[in-house]
Amino acid sequence: MTRNRPVPAIDPADAAFVRSLLIHEDNSVLVFNKPSGLAVQGGGGIEASLDSLLAAFAKSNGKRPRLVHRLDQGTSGVVIAARTQPAAARLSDEFATRRAKKVYLALVRGTLPEAASGVIDAPLVKVEEGGRPRMLVAAPGRKGAQTATTSWTILASSGDVALIRAEPETGRMHQIRAHMSHLGCPILGDRLYGRGEKGAARLMLHATSLTIRHPEGKEMTFTAPPPGDFIQRAQELGLGPIA
Template structure:
């Protein structure tokens, strides 16, 4: 039959249920339509009929018939291009911790974690391409904003990604960020408990402080501690998010009147001093969590040169305070 696709089950799909495999590879296919195709025998595994709950094995062949949803043909997943030598060397150079289950990257500022309509080069795309060579697709476990530098955890295996995803969801992962902010927060240590809600705007998606009881509001809590200051002008703060909302740290500091230096989305018209780098001064400094196979993973990401130079310009020495705010 014209349009029939035959797909091999990959190593990191081994043990996945057939309906879950379809969700991963053909997310446009409604569950009801998949069940109909299975009942009619149009979807087959190694030539035989199969049920939605059958678990697939590496190397098996899944026959996918021509499928239409809402009158439109559903296309096969876009083929993945093998990773270039340049991108492979780039990713390997970002690794600051690795074992058989996962690795941790020190992501540079300005590089997106995932793609979008106008984003062609991003971490997730490079990982997918690298997976062709590795035989297993590395999977993102969490996210960082494009302009935030620092720690990004990547799972080597599907099950590891699922295990780590549960840790992040249950707030069992301890994260510390370093930031340079405008002014000096008072008191020097405290907790920001301010629910956030997503909103659109001329400069893209943002969050704002939610009103009490507002529909769609998400609880957001951040602990902060001032490490050093430059008079009353700037402060170096350690930020410990209890929750993990989009733009949480950036929004919380801005709403407290101490926006992060270089945050064009939340700092309004506050200009970055010419002597400082113009990028966002927010760095995912440290992470610790229970390893899925036992033991504790505890990783610290060195500051990028640009942020280190800003610290030094303001008379702050990160090397003297490596144990502070950790």
């Protein structure tokens, strides 16, 4: 029999903060609207992360919710966590079998495609550059390459900038960022695949919705509106109001 563990200690201010990010809560899942700048997981000198803040939802036996997917630290938007091990297994299977549907909004700049929509089917391979991992579009037959597919639609454009809706069919690290750069129009604020702060103070990528089968069986869609800085930058670029 598993012994109970101590309930993790968490500062009341941190507990209030993570609760303010909730957009849905029930007995099986917690869904958050993660702000840009908050890491999903710790490590590498990161002091605070969404994962560590989940201690605010720990049970009396010390068990706490478990994240089943992640966003880059600079990306804002929908993140889901499971409250129980069975729920975590079911949600993880949704992502592993690609039944979970993710929708992102991105502000990009560069040589925009002539078409209004399309699909990027470009395998990616992870490499280390300067001690930092990044994804490169792989040449045919490249060892370690993983399939990666992203559907995209231009929602608004002005000159060389655009608001793009991106739907990754696979879930590779940095997939949308690498694919937008490959398309010729990297995401604004992207220091790894674009021009960094010359375009925006932070990565302008937002996970706006997640459609997934709830552990209890019903398909549900969770949405998070873009944050104020995203909306403001879009308006500054002449891309109009974002609903």
